Amino acid sequence: MTEFLDRVRTDIQARLKELKPLVDEFNHLERVERTLSGADDGAPKTASAPRRARRAASPGGGRRGRPRGSGTRGQQALELVRTQPGITIPELAEKMGIKQNYLYRVMPELASEGHVTKSGRGWHPRG
Numbered sequence: 001m002t003e004f005l006d007r008v009r010t011d012i013q014a015r016l017k018e019l020k021p022l023v024d025e026f027n028h029l030e031r032v033e034r035t036l037s038g039a040d041d042g043a044p045k046t047a048s049a050p051r052r053a054r055r056a057a058s059p060g061g062g063r064r065g066r067p068r069g070s071g072t073r074g075q076q077a078l079e080l081v082r083t084q085p086g087i088t089i090p091e092l093a094e095k096m097g098i099k100q101n102y103l104y105r106v107m108p109e110l111a112s113e114g115h116v117t118k119s120g121r122g123w124h125p126r127g
Helices: 002-037 049-056 073-083 089-096 100-112
Strands: 116-119 122-125
Touching (some): 073 122, 089 100
Antiparallel strands (some): 116 122
16 A cells, blocks of 8 residues: 555656646746736735736726725824824724724824824824
């Protein structure tokens, strides 16, 4: 039985070795095609890539919902930070009547845009 399993394992390894260049070529061509179609976001693609590629090729750039940055929550948070420097995310959420988890995404985005800076747990307006 061990001999049989060793032979099967050797056959599988040989076949994998044969197929690897083809799989590499397939992945390369898929990346090139996505890049040429404007759908490549630079993220590594997995087995579900065709679904994402179809979505990304849809009108509107593939993102569902409203465009990023079109809401008013970021502006509301920024105004609160300006009026109350050092305000924390839990305090912001309470004043805005929303859940904190949303602000854990919004505040770093405001910081990357140069509107606010974080010091300890509090947020402060930037110049």
